Amino acid sequence: MAALATPGAFRVTGWYLTAFRRLWKMNLLSSFVQPMLYLLGLGVGVGSLVDRNTGSTSTLGGVSYVAYVVPGLLVTTAMSLGAMESMWPVMGSLKWQRGYHGIAVTPLEARDIVLGHAAWIAFRSAVAGAAVAIALTLFPDTRSWGLIAAVAVAALVGMAFATPIMAISVNSEYDGAFAGIQRFYIIPLFLFGGAFYPLSQLPTVVQWMAKIPPLWHGVVVARGFTTGNVAWWATLGHLAYVSIWIVAGAIVATRRLRRKLYP
Amino acid sequence: MPEPLIRAHHLVKKFGDFTAVAGIDVEVQPGEAFGFLGPNGAGKSSTMRMISCVSKPTDGTLRIFGLDPVTDGPKIRARIGVVPQLDTLDTELSVQENLWIYGRFFDLSRAECRRRTTELLEFAQLTERAESVVDDLSGGMKRRLSIARSLINEPSLLLLDEPTTGLDPQARHVLWDRLYRLKQQGVTLVLTTHYMDEAEQLCDRLVVMDQGRIVAEGSPRSLIEQYATREVLELRFSAGTNDQFADRLHGLGSRQEALPDRVLVYADDGEAALQEVHHRGMQPESALVRRASLEDVFLLLTGRSLAD
Numbered sequence: 345m346a347a348l349a350t351p352g353a354f355r356v357t358g359w360y361l362t363a364f365r366r367l368w369k370m371n372l373l374s375s376f377v378q379p380m381l382y383l384l385g386l387g388v389g390v391g392s393l394v395d396r397n398t399g400s401t402s403t404l405g406g407v408s409y410v411a412y413v414v415p416g417l418l419v420t421t422a423m424s425l426g427a428m429e430s431m432w433p434v435m436g437s438l439k440w441q442r443g444y445h446g447i448a449v450t451p452l453e454a455r456d457i458v459l460g461h462a463a464w465i466a467f468r469s470a471v472a473g474a475a476v477a478i479a480l481t482l483f484p485d486t487r488s489w490g491l492i493a494a495v496a497v498a499a500l501v502g503m504a505f506a507t508p509i510m511a512i513s514v515n516s517e518y519d520g521a522f523a524g525i526q527r528f529y530i531i532p533l534f535l536f537g538g539a540f541y542p543l544s545q546l547p548t549v550v551q552w553m554a555k556i557p558p559l560w561h562g563v564v565v566a567r568g569f570t571t572g573n574v575a576w577w578a579t580l581g582h583l584a585y586v587s588i589w590i591v592a593g594a595i596v597a598t599r600r601l602r603r604k605l606y607p
Numbered sequence: 608m609p610e611p612l613i614r615a616h617h618l619v620k621k622f623g624d625f626t627a628v629a630g631i632d633v634e635v636q637p638g639e640a641f642g643f644l645g646p647n648g649a650g651k652s653s654t655m656r657m658i659s660c661v662s663k664p665t666d667g668t669l670r671i672f673g674l675d676p677v678t679d680g681p682k683i684r685a686r687i688g689v690v691p692q693l694d695t696l697d698t699e700l701s702v703q704e705n706l707w708i709y710g711r712f713f714d715l716s717r718a719e720c721r722r723r724t725t726e727l728l729e730f731a732q733l734t735e736r737a738e739s740v741v742d743d744l745s746g747g748m749k750r751r752l753s754i755a756r757s758l759i760n761e762p763s764l765l766l767l768d769e770p771t772t773g774l775d776p777q778a779r780h781v782l783w784d785r786l787y788r789l790k791q792q793g794v795t796l797v798l799t800t801h802y803m804d805e806a807e808q809l810c811d812r813l814v815v816m817d818q819g820r821i822v823a824e825g826s827p828r829s830l831i832e833q834y835a836t837r838e839v840l841e842l843r844f845s846a847g848t849n850d851q852f853a854d855r856l857h858g859l860g861s862r863q864e865a866l867p868d869r870v871l872v873y874a875d876d877g878e879a880a881l882q883e884v885h886h887r888g889m890q891p892e893s894a895l896v897r898r899a900s901l902e903d904v905f906l907l908l909t910g911r912s913l914a915d
């Protein structure tokens with residue numbers, strides 16, 4: 345009897361994992377150190393300022409600033425990972441190293457590459473998030489079962505940034521677009537995306553703009569889980585919205601990649 | 608006659624207004640070694656990519672194993688091996704990792720990937736370099752790895768686009784030997800090349816392509832017999848005067864061809880032609896009689912030499 349075939353996407357993810365195996369210590373270290381630095385800087389620095397002012401803590405929903413900022417860190421880490429891994433590496437696999445062309449002559453095809461990439465981002469975000477989450481369990485303020493759910497949400501957000509950016513990378517002739525994505529999408533979201541302070545602090549127009557990308561929706565849901573205030577229907581709505589980004593990105597990326605690989 | 612492995616009828620590939628392949632007919636039988644020979648831009652790679660099921664024909668019909676590449680691409684690709692003109696190896700991974708990963712793309716079990724990797728490393732003489740990162744390999748080793756990798760699914764049809772371009776003579780001979788062994792194992796080989804000696808060494812049958820068309824077809828020997836004479840007399844006169852002498856060679860052999868650096872005289876008896884050259888009072892700086900090769904066929908068919 346023939347064994348059940350491994351889904352094509354996971355065969356592609358296997359490729360990424362093999363490459364990761366060589367570099368995981370370095371990668372893990374940097375995707376761990378960076379959020380921890382932010383956490384210390386923001387938590388100790390900004391946190392001591394905020395927590396002394398009872399008015400501000402109520403704006404944060406009654407939790408300490410560190411507890412407030414933790415889900416934001418998990419989700420923004422996934423955002424950066426999903427974005428970075430979907431720019432130069434994707435262009436390289438298409439134009440420089442041409443790994444995608446190597447896959448194109450196997451039974452796999454464009455859809456497997458896109459979904460395999462998304463699965464890889466989810467894995468990568470989850471690993472990075474888990475490393476941070478484990479460290480967070482050391483402190484009573486941030487220790488919670490909700491961290492597990494928050495890591496899963498971060499993985500979802502990682503994919504929601506990965507597939508649309510992959511769609512752009514696949515169609516880009518050179519890497520000029522990437523600086524723009526960083527400057528006009530990722531960095532502004534980091535600063536104004538609702539990860540480190542409530543969106544309500546911003547002008548209404550900016551609030552609306554910040555709610556279009558998937559980041560804020562992921563942060564709200566993750567924060568619900570870590571602080572234990574889950575609004576289930578709203579959570580479902582946010583997750584559905586994040587999923588739309590993933591699916592739409594994957595559809596466009598697949599269509600474009602197919603045109604590139606099978607002209 | 609068994610069903611041909613590859614059957615192309617009036618195959619056309621256009622890029623916008625530009626026609627890269629202008630309606631070719633090709634049939635390749637199981638077990639054959641078949642070659643596409645032609646200069647840069649002849650349309651060899653475009654044809655190979657259509658056969659590899661990565662490029663859709665603009666017109667005509669194409670069948671591989673009797674299947675249509677447009678609708679059965681994945682099914683066909685599972686049974687063929689492809690060595691593209693440009694390597695697509697993962698240069699950051701080791702040699703053996705490249706082979707394992709590729710086996711996984713074909714959904715071979717991990718154990719099977721390992722078993723075949725060991726065999727293929729041996730085949731490609733890369734066993735000692737199994738753990739080297741691909742980036743550190745020489746060009747010839749990378750090419751051998753590409754070929755080894757294309758064999759991971761034990762294909763019955765192997766497509767090689769310029770397998771030896773850029774390799775030194777020794778590396779080419781090693782590769783030819785490997786390809787010859789595959790052929791003996793019954794693997795059907797389809798390759799492109801602009802090396803005449805490669806085509807003569809490896810191919811049972813070949814087509815000469817020029818500007819998207821097939822200009823001749825046959826075995827290397829029959830093409831030489833059909834289009835060239837038995838021997839060729841190569842004359843070199845002092846620099847820049849080859850053209851002038853071409854006139855004075857008129858009527859010699861069956862045909863004369865003035866190239867920038869030498870004049871070729873096609874004759875069944877090269878020595879006799881050379882004596883006639885001396886008889887007419889010409890003193891070439893050097894003279895050489897050799898057997899006609901595919902290079903001559905190409906020159907006679909297209910009026911152009913094959914620049915490497």
Ligand SMILES: Nc1ncnc2c1ncn2[C@@H]1O[C@H](COP(=O)(O)OP(=O)(O)OP(=O)(O)O)[C@@H](O)[C@H]1O
Pocket residue numbers: 607622625626627645646647648649650651652653654692801
């Ligand atoms: N994707 C493409 N878009 C536009 N033109 C193309 C494309 N691919 C190939 N061509 C053109 O088609 C023609 C045939 O190219 P092809 O690569 O098939 O030639 P070739 O015989 O393999 O040449 P070489 O020996 O240099 O590899 C060339 O003129 C090339 O510029």
Ligand SMILES: [Mg+2]
Pocket residue numbers: 651652653692768
């Ligand atoms: Mg070519």
